[in-house]
Amino acid sequence: MTLAFSLLANTHAARRGRLVTAHGTVETPAFMPVGTAATVKAMLPASVAATGAQIVLGNTYHLMLRPGAERIERLGGLHRFMNWPGPILTDSGGFQVMSLSKLRQIDAGGVDFQSHIDGSRQRLTPAISIEIQRQLGADITMSFDECTPFPATHAQAATSMRLSMRWAERGRQAFTARPGHGLFGIVQGSVYEDLRLESARTLTEIGFDGYAIGGLAVGEGQEAMFRTLDVTVPALPADRPRYLMGVGRPADIVGAVQRGIDMFDCVMPTRAGRTAQAFTWRGELNLRNARHRDDPRPLMEGCACPACTSHSRAYLHHLIKSDEILGAMLLTWHNLQFYQDVMRGLRTAIEAGTLADWAAWFHEEHAKGDIAALPDADGPAT
Missing domain, CATH: 3.20.20.105 (Queuine tRNA-ribosyltransferase-like)
Incomplete structure (x- = not known):
């Protein structure tokens, strides 16, 4: 074997x-x-x-x-x-x-x-x-x-x-x-x-x-x-x-x-994390952008990583603008978590025989961009 x-x-x-x-x-x-x-x-x-x-x-x-x-x-x-x-x-x-x-x-x-x-x-x-x-x-x-x-x-x-x-x-x-x-x-x-x-x-x-x-x-x-x-x-x-x-x-x-x-x-999720980029269900975010500096929301609703559960977008923006190592660490952790959530969603959808629906939901959410609250990470909303 x-x-x-x-x-x-x-x-x-x-x-x-x-x-x-x-x-x-x-x-x-x-x-x-x-x-x-x-x-x-x-x-x-x-x-x-x-x-x-x-x-x-x-x-x-x-x-x-x-x-x-x-x-x-x-x-x-x-x-x-x-x-x-x-x-x-x-x-x-x-x-x-x-x-x-x-x-x-x-x-x-x-x-x-x-x-x-x-x-x-x-x-x-x-x-x-x-x-x-x-x-x-x-x-x-x-x-x-x-x-x-x-x-x-x-x-x-x-x-x-x-x-x-x-x-x-x-x-x-x-x-x-x-x-x-x-x-x-x-x-x-x-x-x-x-x-x-x-x-x-x-x-x-x-x-x-x-x-x-x-x-x-x-x-x-x-x-x-x-x-x-x-x-x-x-x-x-x-x-x-x-x-x-x-x-x-x-x-x-x-x-x-x-x-x-x-x-x-x-290398994309880790490299992106070191360059202020975050992957979400609704596309990529650049945490250098000034629109995040007063935003109290989490980076992505439903994500279990420390960047999302413990910190705001405003804080992450501050870390990036201050060139603090913690910013790269948190965004890297988030990106790797997001990639694993994508894989988990794919595995679950294949098991359930619903991959076509899950993929359609994924592309629809991605096309919306970062507007309103982000969807739950488990898949299509009911």
Whole structure:
């Protein structure tokens, strides 16, 4: 046994599932807060858990540079190091192949990086990435790939995808199966349907414990992303979890769940919290705006986070304008709570067979904007 994944309910393509790992259970659809450097920024581990998050994400590239995978292994692994007892998924470093393109060189065997910290030369290959993630103690290991940038021509996307497929096979060979731990392959191919299908077919033939869809939310827009999912998701094994990497805004998540995606991650809720942005059922709020300075209302009615239960919009505005750390902490907590509330609403709606109604309510509320009292967080008003 590696990872155990079971489907509990479905509404059309949308799935309600349960993923069991060595460090606990993840109810899906699930959103994973991003803890790139062994911390979810501005949050204590207990605070992350209090939002309802069951799994977090760490990053192979950043952790191999600082503090180093060997050091983390000596200190008991990433779970103990960051005091997160639940499941951890680690990105392979493949996104940095795209995001740090000016600091790396690709060859058939892997990637040479120039460290953005001290300029030292660092090498990542499929096998090295797998070994680092083993040292970290990841419950879910990701295959090393090249995240194809957008835009890319068909020829460029094909070359990139096929390199990732060769790396995926090498990573599969390097991965040692053990109970409660698994390896995910990553579908690439940009927005080209034939390439996505080729990639999905290749990964399925290799065989993985789960399947991720990478190379989206990189500038192609929501319409193209959904169109790509419509083609790709049905080509993936139905009995394995499906993970859409780096997505995204709440409306993106709702649409992707309707298309059969089970897992998500994104820096957006934490980054937004550090830049005075708050997500609500009625869209995003900018707490820097002067209209909040005399507003005694909570940030969002019905939200259980401390920003909403203990403080007013006026106070949050004051913290932001005063550049107080507490402002970033409270807004980050709120955003992560909101994302978990969205996931909870999606799971409940799939179980009840009412996902279409819930999604329609979500989009209607979002379109209203921040007017009057915000709706109850449990779903459509009766």
